[in-house]
Amino acid sequence: MVEPVVVSGRRVVPVARMKERATRLASGLRRMGVEPGDRYAVVMRNETGMLEATFAAPLIGAVPVPVNWHWTGVDLRHLLSDSQSVVALVHSDLVPVVEAQKPEHLRIVEVGVPEEVAEEYALGTVPSTGRYPTAEELIEDNEPPTEQVLAPPMSVIYTSGTTGLAKGVVRDPIPPEKIGEIAGIMRHVVGFRPGGTAVVPAPLYHTAPNVAATFALAMGMNLVIMARFDAEQFLRIVEEHQVTAAQMVPTMFLRLLRLPREIRAKYDLSSLETVSHSAAPCPPDVKRAMIEWLGPVVTEYYGGSEGGAWTVCTSEQWLAHPGTVGVPVADAAIRVLGPDMTEVPAGETGVVYGRSPSAWPDFTYLGDDAKRRAIDGGDGFYTLGDVGRVDEDGYLHLSDRLNDMVISGGVNIYPAEIEATLLGLAGVADVAVFGIPDAEFGEALAAHVELLPDATVTEDDVRAHVGRNLARYKVPKVVVFEQRLPREDSGKLFKRRLREKYWPAKAGS
Known part of the structure; x- marks a missing residue:
């Protein structure tokens, strides 16, 4: 039987080898003081090291908390504090970002940036900061744990926070x-x-x-x-x-x-x-x-x-x-x-x-x-x-x-239908439709549109296309062209970032 592997860029790592490294990392984290039930943050891009960090946690009864590495400022600060993470495993180039937002008690373990990630994000050579213990040191200096954890806890994953600050989902262990x-x-x-x-x-x-x-x-x-x-x-x-x-x-x-x-x-x-x-x-x-x-x-x-x-x-x-x-x-x-x-x-x-x-x-x-x-x-x-x-x-x-539904003049309007229609207009790359304040109808429709390169779509084109395909009351009152819409890598759209300029009083809701 062929041994399964994990492929990351040009690296091909046997799954057994990756899991063996995870066991050693688990022991290293335990020696750092990570106790059963403790949570630790994983601020890393896609690579085998992130899988090692994920597989290490259940071996010592700990809980991994994968972190959207794009987050900075209040979003990151909220997650690190709210999760009560005791340690954060962080790619070297992201260490300053985490340092700026971390709670005082949080300890950092630095993770080297592999070649395929550095190439993909044009990071060049990323040296270690030298300020913290490294994941590689923990793996090299420790033996696998000898005790087995029965029914280990599942990871805590934070939802994207498209309408407010992200919330951590805590799931029971799988029997x-x-x-x-x-x-x-x-x-x-x-x-x-x-x-x-x-x-x-x-x-x-x-x-x-x-x-x-x-x-x-x-x-x-x-x-x-x-x-x-x-x-x-x-x-x-x-x-x-x-x-x-x-x-x-x-x-x-x-x-x-x-x-x-x-x-x-x-x-x-x-x-x-x-x-x-x-x-x-x-x-x-x-x-x-x-x-x-x-x-x-x-x-x-x-x-x-x-x-x-x-x-x-x-x-x-x-x-x-x-x-x-x-x-x-x-x-x-x-x-x-x-x-x-x-x-x-x-x-x-x-x-x-x-x-x-x-x-x-x-x-x-x-x-x-x-x-x-x-x-x-x-x-x-x-x-x-x-x-x-x-x-x-x-x-x-x-x-x-439900949060995206617009009530205009007493009529329920579902923006997803309008967004799907506009994606059929030649030249439109992405679109977000949402409600904005309107003195007469309570809410009106705004469409923020991202165009393909060299497209020449106008506001009138957008309104005419919706009018030809949907009821007139679904035609956006406001059309704004954006260089890039704030869409999460998962495909979710951060409409709250677009709404904030129209609904300042609701910005934090």
């Missing part, structure tokens, strides 16, 4: 007898299977790619991690490594489809068995184009950091029910509730509540059980803040985020 069930769900949802090869092109500090990477390795798969997503490089990786499963987000689909046809045709993608996506709405035209290109291997799932996947949708199901995010996976369940918290009839819109598969562990929010109770719908159901409907055949369709 050993449930691991097989969860592995079966992962196989169904993202196409993972022993002996296959998975590629994770999204940041490991997000839930979906983090879970995908750890489960791929647990299932005996080869794993390719990309330091950052590049469309043609992704195609090259699929062909070179005979990738069977890819976990992606819709913004990656857009970049792939914008490659010239001759580039897309250069690569053999026939090894792909499943291309799964989640995290953000996928415009119908984009989804259809991906299915036409790759075949019926495109799978969508809906859920969240809190409770894993609630629904799953194959290509065939989506083509039969365009726009759906699928039907419940395993023994999960979905309810759509009205303002009185009673279930609405099929076809009617309301707030979506889900119940995770029974194998998935329960959760709360770190230091904020009240926030957990606020989203509870009873009987194990809770909401992620989405609005949608279930059709006559039992397929869930999402309209938008």
Whole structure:
């Protein structure tokens, strides 16, 4: 049997070697004073060292907290303080950023920046600061721990904070007898299977790619991690490594489809068995184009950091029910509730509540059980803040985020529909639609638009395109062109950063 490997740039590391290094790192962290139940932050880009930091934690009963390494200022300060992390493992070039925001008690372990990451981000040679112990020293100077931790805690991952400061999701440990069930769900949802090869092109500090990477390795798969997503490089990786499963987000689909046809045709993608996506709405035209290109291997799932996947949708199901995010996976369940918290009839819109598969562990929010109770719908159901409907055949369709819904003149407007329409306008690369104050109607619509290079789209073009395809009341009153929209690597849009200039009083809400 061929030993599975992790591929990071030009580095090919046997999984057994990576896990052995993780055991030594675990011992080193324990000697530094990291106790069972303690949390430690991981401020690193995608590379094997981040996986080592993740795998080390459960060996000593500690909890890894992956950190969005883009964060600075209040976002980073909030996470480091809120998580009560006792140590932070930090790439050398990011050490000054963490030093500027860290609580006094936090200790830093410096991690060298590998060549493939330095190249991808044009960092040049990144020397050690020399101010802190290094991860490599901890690995070299320590032996693997001798005690085994039963039912170790899961990582605490902070949600993206698109409408406010991020909140940490604390999940119960997975009982050993449930691991097989969860592995079966992962196989169904993202196409993972022993002996296959998975590629994770999204940041490991997000839930979906983090879970995908750890489960791929647990299932005996080869794993390719990309330091950052590049469309043609992704195609090259699929062909070179005979990738069977890819976990992606819709913004990656857009970049792939914008490659010239001759580039897309250069690569053999026939090894792909499943291309799964989640995290953000996928415009119908984009989804259809991906299915036409790759075949019926495109799978969508809906859920969240809190409770894993609630629904799953194959290509065939989506083509039969365009726009759906699928039907419940395993023994999960979905309810759509009205303002009185009673279930609405099929076809009617309301707030979506889900119940995770029974194998998935329960959760709360770190230091904020009240926030957990606020989203509870009873009987194990809770909401992620989405609005949608279930059709006559039992397929869930999402309209938008509840927080994004605009009420203009008493009419509910869902910006996601307008955004999907504008992405079909030639020259538009990305768009964000949201509500702004309006003296007459309460709220009006604003569209912030990012254009493709050399595009000549005007405000009138934007309004005319929406007017031709949707009701007139959905035409944006304000159109602003942005050089780049503030979109997270996971595909989520930070609309609060755009709203703040219009709603100063709500900026911190």
